[in-house]
Amino acid sequence: MTRFGSSPPLRGYYFGLIALLYLPIGILFLFSINSNTILTFPLQGFSLGWYEKLLASDALLRSARNSLFVALGSSFTATILGTMVSLLMVRFDFRAKGFLVAMSVLPLIVPYIVLAVALLLLFSVLDIERSLFTVGIAHTVVALPYVLLIVGSRLAGFDVSIEEAAMDLGADYPVTLRRIVIPTIAPSMVSAWLTAFTVSFDEFALALFLAGTQPTFPVYLYGQLRFASRLPIMVALAVLMMIGTLTLVLIAERIRRME
Amino acid sequence: MTPSLPSPKFKEFGGGVPKGRRGRGLDRRAAFWFLYIPPLFWLSLFFLIPLFLMFLYSFRADMRGSIFASWQPALDQYIKLSSTASYWRLLGVSVLTAFFIAFVSVALSYPVAYFLAFHARERFGFYLVLLLVPFWTSYLLRVMAWKIMLGTEGVINSFLIYLDVIREPLTSLLYNRSAVIVTLIYVWIPFATLPILAALQRIDISLFEAAADLGARPLRQFLRITLPLSLPGVFASFFMVFIPTVGEYVTPLLVGGSSGMLYGNIIQDFFTKAANWPFGSAMSMVMLAGTLVFVFFATRIVNLKDLLE
Numbered sequence: 001m002t003r004f005g006s007s008p009p010l011r012g013y014y015f016g017l018i019a020l021l022y023l024p025i026g027i028l029f030l031f032s033i034n035s036n037t038i039l040t041f042p043l044q045g046f047s048l049g050w051y052e053k054l055l056a057s058d059a060l061l062r063s064a065r066n067s068l069f070v071a072l073g074s075s076f077t078a079t080i081l082g083t084m085v086s087l088l089m090v091r092f093d094f095r096a097k098g099f100l101v102a103m104s105v106l107p108l109i110v111p112y113i114v115l116a117v118a119l120l121l122l123f124s125v126l127d128i129e130r131s132l133f134t135v136g137i138a139h140t141v142v143a144l145p146y147v148l149l150i151v152g153s154r155l156a157g158f159d160v161s162i163e164e165a166a167m168d169l170g171a172d173y174p175v176t177l178r179r180i181v182i183p184t185i186a187p188s189m190v191s192a193w194l195t196a197f198t199v200s201f202d203e204f205a206l207a208l209f210l211a212g213t214q215p216t217f218p219v220y221l222y223g224q225l226r227f228a229s230r231l232p233i234m235v236a237l238a239v240l241m242m243i244g245t246l247t248l249v250l251i252a253e254r255i256r257r258m259e
Numbered sequence: 260m261t262p263s264l265p266s267p268k269f270k271e272f273g274g275g276v277p278k279g280r281r282g283r284g285l286d287r288r289a290a291f292w293f294l295y296i297p298p299l300f301w302l303s304l305f306f307l308i309p310l311f312l313m314f315l316y317s318f319r320a321d322m323r324g325s326i327f328a329s330w331q332p333a334l335d336q337y338i339k340l341s342s343t344a345s346y347w348r349l350l351g352v353s354v355l356t357a358f359f360i361a362f363v364s365v366a367l368s369y370p371v372a373y374f375l376a377f378h379a380r381e382r383f384g385f386y387l388v389l390l391l392v393p394f395w396t397s398y399l400l401r402v403m404a405w406k407i408m409l410g411t412e413g414v415i416n417s418f419l420i421y422l423d424v425i426r427e428p429l430t431s432l433l434y435n436r437s438a439v440i441v442t443l444i445y446v447w448i449p450f451a452t453l454p455i456l457a458a459l460q461r462i463d464i465s466l467f468e469a470a471a472d473l474g475a476r477p478l479r480q481f482l483r484i485t486l487p488l489s490l491p492g493v494f495a496s497f498f499m500v501f502i503p504t505v506g507e508y509v510t511p512l513l514v515g516g517s518s519g520m521l522y523g524n525i526i527q528d529f530f531t532k533a534a535n536w537p538f539g540s541a542m543s544m545v546m547l548a549g550t551l552v553f554v555f556f557a558t559r560i561v562n563l564k565d566l567l568e
Contacts, residue, residue, distance in 0.1 A: 006378060007374070007378045010370060010373065010374040010378055011374065011378065013370050013371070013374065014370075014371055014374045014375075014386070017367070017371060017448065018389055018390065020445075021390070021393040021445070021448065021449065022393065023408075024401060024404035024405055024407075024408055024445070025393060025396060025401070025404060027404055027407060027408060027414055028400065028403075028404045028407065031407060077301075080297075081297060081298045081301055081302075082298075084294040084295075084297060084298050085298045087294050088291075088294050088295060088298075092291055092294075094291070094295075100295075100298065100299060100302075103302045103303075103306065103307060104298065104302060106306070107306060109502060109550060109551070109554050110310070110547060110550065111502075111503070111505065111506020111523065111546055111547070111550060112503075112506060113506050113508050113523040113526050113527060113543070113546075114310075114313075114506065114526075114543045114546055114547050114550075115306075115309070115310075117313065117526060117530050117536075117539060117540070117543055118309035118310050118312065118313040118543070119305065119309050120530060121309060121312045121313055121316055121536070121540070122304075122305070122308060122309040122312055125312060137305050138305070140301070140305070141301075141302070141305050141306050144298075144302070172286040173286040173287045173289075173290045174286060174289075174290055177290065198395070202397050202398055202399070204398070204399045204509055205508065205509050208509075209530070218397075218399045221399060221403075222399065222513075225403070225406075225513070231407075235400075235403075238397060238400045238403075241397065242396045242397055242400065245395060245396065245397065246392065246395055246396065249395040250388075253388075
């Protein structure tokens with residue numbers, strides 16, 4: 001295939017675009033280790049002071065903990081529910097299947113702003129106070145399609161005759177699920193869980209509407225944007241979280257590729 | 260990536276299961292309900308019903324009384340919406356903006372996908388991860404990074420002043436529609452690359468050899484083979500950027516200012532500051548209906564399976 005040798009123009013284009021993509025992220029990083037509160041050239045000096053101040057900011061750390069709580073709860077719920085839908089989608093035939101699958105995938109398509117105000121209406125009709133739980137519920141709904149896509153495609157590639165063999169040998173269906181099916185799709189469930197976790201942890205559009213008095217980290221960050229002097233601390237925390245999220249995503253990808 | 264669904268399927272609960280022992284079908288039937296009820300309950304309560312409530316609410320004439328107060332279905336909100344030209348204009352501007360953003364994102368991503376598919380070779384994995392890392396970093400943060408870049412005390416201005424290109428900071432960089440467009444294109448590029456890449460990777464290499472044997476030059480090969488065969492990926496990529504961009508309200512909120520507002524920002528206003536929920540609901544219904552109609556036609560052009568990969 002001599003045709004596909006190296007192509008300097010395409011290569012240059014790729015690296016040019018990569019440089020542009022990393023520039024703002026690099027700027028953010030610079031901002032977090034810059035000693036001044038505004039980032040102007042030439043740089044004034046470097047310090048890790050913002051990272052120290054970060055550990056002293058209670059409200060900030062509390063919002064990070066809130067996000068962690070929401071992300072753990074919603075990703076766990078979404079993984080369980082999404083796996084259930086995946087099993088139904090790939091292994092069962094029933095009349096309402098198209099309806100259930102469509103309803104599970106639609107949150108990908110419905111604009112977040114629409115879902116946000118619709119849930120706002122629901123919670124006010126039910127007289128439910130907005131809280132971390134209401135944010136978590138919304139995140140479960142939007143994370144479910146990702147779980148369905150990841151677990152469903154794994155399940156579709158898994159030979160059904162293994163299940164049939166287990167049942168021939170006397171296992172009932174729940175035992176087959178527990179001993180054969182779940183262990184086989186476990187890696188994709190972990191990968192789906194990590195994806196759902198990162199979706200929730202980063203989510204702002206829904207959380208802004210549905211978080212009550214306890215802000216998640218993105219909501220808190222947004223509220224602090226008005227105060228220029230607080231910005232570098234926010235960015236410092238954001239850089240730490242970025243590293244955390246990246247680690248999770250890379251682990252999720254690894255697990256997905258291992259299969 | 261995904262093989263097609265396995266052919267031997269349980270036809271119905273209990274069907275396809277060996278008939279050896281009694282009660283097997285019952286196991287499977289019980290398992291079915293166990294798997295079916297929780298997601299059905301969750302999605303109905305927290306997805307379908309809220310949208311239906313919004314639909315009902317959009318037919319209220321006003322916000323008087325509690326949310327359970329009796330009311331007559333009325334078209335007031337829709338009449339007000341359709342008779343106010345500025346809302347339609349904003350909706351049109353939002354659709355056009357999203358169209359433009361999707362178009363540019365796809366155009367900029369295509370060469371990257373082409374490079375990854377045909378020229379990256381053994382470093383493919385590394386180059387792909389390098390492209391996706393910005394996409395995996397916090398969305399709000401990337402938008403914020405652009406605020407820091409474009410602001411009057413921002414990076415671009417201070418850098419230009421430092422270089423003596425300008426004396427006074429440029430105020431036209433931030434808080435307008437261009438800032439929204441630049442930021443969103445930046446956000447979408449890695450994402451837009453993926454469906455195109457998937458389509459390019461599906462092309463059978465031997466087609467190029469055949470074309471070369473028959474005397475087609477590289478440009479002709481590209482125009483007659485690569486481009487047509489990658490079109491499903493191009494469309495998928497376009498839709499995957501277009502759909503979420505139409506409903507976008509966060510980026511305009513951060514970098515758009517009042518002149519960069521999109522339709523989603525008005526919906527947000529009616530549910531917060533302006534506190535006119537029935538009208539906000541009507542606006543949301545218009546957006547929801549528009550999106551669903553668009554997706555319906557999009558799935559006629561693009562195979563849904565390509566989109567979901």
